[in-house]
Amino acid sequence: MKTVFILGAGASRAAGGPLMFDFIDAATRIFRLGEAGWAQPHFEGILDARRKLQGAFVKSTIDIDNIENLFSTYEMASLIGRLSDLDESVVKQLPKSLRYLIMRTLEQAILYPIDGKEQVIPAPYPYDAFAELLIELRDHREASPVTVINFNYDLCLDYALTLRGFEPDYGLAGSPVRSKRSIAHYKVHGSLNWFRNPETGEIAPQPLRKLPMRTYWDRLGLEHPAERPIDTMELIYGPDKWGMDLYPEPIIVPPTWNKGWYQEQLKSVWRSASEALAAAENIFVIGYSLPASDQFFRSFYSLSTISDSFIERFWLFDPSPKTDVVERFSSLLGPAIIDRGRFRFECEKFDGAIKRLAEHFGYRTENFAGR
Structure with a gap:
């Protein structure tokens, strides 16, 4: 069964990222x-x-x-x-x-764990566990293939995949053909590591580097494990570029009324995301509460899911009060999902959602413990 994860700001919250309102x-x-x-x-x-x-x-x-x-x-x-x-x-x-x-x-x-013991710095919590889950599900008969549609700009998942030798397939025009070591990661609002090529005008994503633990442990003068921020340019160019003025303007599409104009820049990404939704049989929404103002996503979802596929599971994970978020999604989803009991709401944060999904698909959950 084809599986699509939809990540909202609530997913980044687990790593320290702010939400829209704060x-x-x-x-x-x-x-x-x-x-x-x-x-x-x-x-x-x-x-x-x-x-x-x-x-x-x-x-x-x-x-x-x-x-x-x-x-x-x-x-x-x-x-x-x-x-x-x-x-x-x-x-x-x-x-x-x-x-x-x-x-x-x-x-x-967003904070990265620095303990001075491992060779490289792990991804922000709990993205290591999420990347592990995605990689496991790639070979699961009830979940494969797997796609992530991400509304966030941060690089948490990108870095977590890099650590495991996988590359994000962003769906950008002109990007390399998807390889066996890639996972579809459609960042429909842009990304901190996407920049416009000044010569061609095309959006060019920059791969991330594995960050050596000892460099940051020594630089920060740490004596005990801690969580610390890391600049985008170091993730792209390496820690030897620390302090250098290397900040081209990132491709960030504002989540506003003007999306239609901006999405022209990311048309291929949105089309790839739409194709994934059209074929999806499992849809897992994490940290996205479908605000009443987001008519853009409502239209996108409705048009994308006009297809011959049947959605077996539409599961929503969100720590918001059930009555609010469920009512909004119930107004979006059709009777083939609601009336047939295929919609499930669980009041869980990102780490709890990862653990629940790991358990559902039969994986050991030691690495998916909450905190």
């Missing part, structure tokens, strides 16, 4: 702690523009605490060329600055 809070905290680093000017520009937006409350309401709303507002400001008394040249840079703010916030929020 992303700006996390970014502000990083800025105030002096950890914005190379992205300091971008944080300053974004947070200053956010303060200017407070003036809109007199005549309208804008949720300036939600990264999705903020991205949408800055896109509109760039389009019309105005936001309060900011210079137009500054306004036009806001979408780019917000991408860098997202990149740096994820860099600082």
